[in-house]
Amino acid sequence: MEDSVVKRVVDDIIHSPEDSRLYRGLEFTNGLKAVLISDPSTDKSAAALDVHIGSLSDPDSVPGLAHFCEHMLFLGTEKYPKENEYSQFLNQHGGSDNAFTSSDHTNYFFDVSHEHLHGALDRFAPFFLCPLFDVSCKDRELNAVDSEYQKNLMNDDRRLFQLEKTTCDPNHPFRKFRTGNKLTLETRPAEEGIDVRQELLKFHSTYYSANLMGLCVLGRESLDELTSMVVKLFGEVENKNVPVPEFPEHPFQEEQLKQIYKVVPVKDVRKLYVTFPIPDLYEYYKSKPGQYLGHLIGHEGPGSLFAELKAKGWVDELLAGQKEDVRGFMFFRVKMNLTEDGFLHVDDIILYLFQYIHKLHSEGPQEWIFEEYKDMKKVAFRFSDKERPRDYTSKVAGLLHYYPIEEVLSGKFIMDQFRPDLIQMVLQRLRPDNVRVTVVSKSFEEQTDRTEEWYGTQYKQEAISDEVIQRWSNPGLNPNFKLPMKNEFIPSNFDLCPLEDDASSVPALIKNTDMSRVWFKQDDKFFLPKLCQNFAFFSRHLYTDPLHWNLTDMLVRLLKDDLNEYTYAAELAGLMYDISPQRNAIVLSVRGYNDKQHVLLQKIIEKLVSFQISQTRFDIIKDEYSRHLNNFRAERPITHAAFNVRLLMTELAWTKEELIEALDDVTLPRLQAFRALLLSRLHIEALIHGNITKEVCSDCLLLLIEMIFLHA
DSSP, X not given: OXXXXXXXXXXXXXXXXXXXXXXXXXXXXXXXXXXXXEOTTOSEEEEEEEESOOGGGSOTXXXXXXXXXXXXXXXXXXXXXXXXXXXXXXHHTTOEEEEEEOSSOEEEEEEEEGGGHHHHHHHHGGGGTOBOOOHHHHHHHHHHHHHHHHHTTTOHHHHHHHHHHHTSOTTSGGGSOSSOOHIIIIIHHHHTTXXXXXXXXXXXXXXXXXXXXXXXXXXXXXXXXXXXXXHHHHTTSOOOOOOOOOOOSOSOXXXXXSEEEEEOOSSSOOEEEEEEEEEOOGGGTTTOHHHHHHHHHTOOSTTSHHHHHHHTTSXXXXXXXXXXXXXXXXXXXXXXXXXXXXXXTHHHHHHHHHHHHHHHHHHOOOXXXXXXXXXXXXXXXXXXOOOOHHHHHHXXXXXXXXXXXXXXXXXXXXXXOOOHHHHHHHHTTOOGGGOEEEEEOGGGTTTOOEEOTTTOOEEEEEEOOHHHHHHHHSOOOOTTOOOOOOOTTSOOOOOOOOOOTTOOSSOEEEEEOXXXXXXXXXXXXXXXXXXXXXXXXXXXXXXXXXXHHHHHHHHHHHHHHHHHHHHHHHHHTTEEEEEEEOSSEEEEEEXXXXXXXXXXXXXXXXXXXXXXXXXXXXXXXXHHHHHHHHGGGGSOHHHHHHHHHHHHHOSSOOOHHHHHHHGGGOOHHHHHHHHHHHHHTOEEEEEEEESOOHHHHHHHHHHHHHHHHHHO
């Protein structure tokens, strides 16, 4: 049977040399593509199937139908007609399931105890062969879809996304309302005499075609056993030869460009989005011109756009890059969080953006930057962390639509073709006459004149004046802008430390004094050149009252703000850190490649004990923290419930209202005095785990701990 069902077997899928799992690709005669993963050590088996169809293919008369179809497939098939049989089987065997619908994808996935993979697949495969769409389940599941819609009504990201769709070309399918609700899936269809169940059957029979499906299965079984399993279960999925959905026309045409949208959010946020329509870049995945430009425009090091805007006190976060939504078109977007002063200088901020773009034009594409970015991608691919089976299979199933099977794992990381022409092609589209601007702020509450249909978002649309476009078109050169420096954090030493003879199977206490305790565990399981160092700085002054908690939170925020320019290069190179306030301690975690990690850790400790706080940065961060506290009121009910349960279960805890009341007493002099007090009475606990020896660990930590107590 396998010979008649399988058209091609691919046993040379490119994967990391550090990945010991076995891979096989299959191309079925019905057009379905599959990746099988044999992992004898996995606790959970998992599978996912991605259908290359989504909400953009909804019929105009029933918005949200693709999403509703996704929901209905869980509720019974001809082979397993009992409602929820699939989900119950997974729950009984340590598993879980979920699905999502996007513009041109519907992705179904599950995990299950490894012994029950076949039983789960046997219940999963009929989704794509013989679903019932039982009319008795329809109303109940419609309530679930409507609840999902209601849940997201106050989500600013959802509201902005739908506003972008609503304000695109009115004839483009991108405009469609993705989620659906009772109005679109019940009320209006009934008024128009449309049978939604028949529309579901028609949608499934039309678009759920094997040639639009990508399957990924992971289990303990051998590749041959997995092959036999999926061939029997998925070989009969019908190939309806449905064309891959493509949308070559961009939803932003001339009429939708050179416009500014002033939007009222739910939360008290100030954001700026600068969006450029660009062509679909997927075919250029080996050169990644959009990512190259996103890397430069979104850089946060010295001489960057972000560094300049932050120095002006206008922006405290900047992200840039291509936004991938569907086949046929993309967006290049620069997103910024604005300070109070930055909100008053939106035109100037965008001028600076075009100055930086002008800088990139004048410098031209740089091969050394491309090669450095390529090296970081290579290292990231080689030493990728092992993902949860459910997440991994879901991702791989979707990637099968974009890359050859041989490159389905490596495609997102490959950069082996430096194409200056493609970089210039994308750069040419980042022009003032090819832009849309969205500004989000509560300040617009009394100025809007339009309401978005589905989420009720208040907004005002205005044409950007010719004078402003002309100013942005002749930005001039800014001498403060520089291309990034070479990244000194890119690891070069991947050697593994020899295992020590007295290695413990659990973390061992290697230092124990009145002021510090250090626990150490050398890695003897993963054998990767990585290290994780965790520190807890305990102090009885952190959480004694709302004022001290505010001071602690502000200190951590200001430290991260000060470190950002330095740590950004480390983050790009795979060296991460996080520092956060907890009830009894400030917790610092540094993780990633062990090579050069000590340099980053030393810098963080130096800054912790000695960084200078300016009044300007203090005021900006205090405003950010104040809005963070106040925005809790706009969180979903479930978030409030979880927070209040923790309050009830905790002996000493502060409400958001108590923290807000105490915020006026947080001043810069008081914060500086608090830091001195904090450092003078610390107890440090550390846990070090990874590719390091006990001796090196002890020497490094001794220096760091001495540095802290010396400043104290």
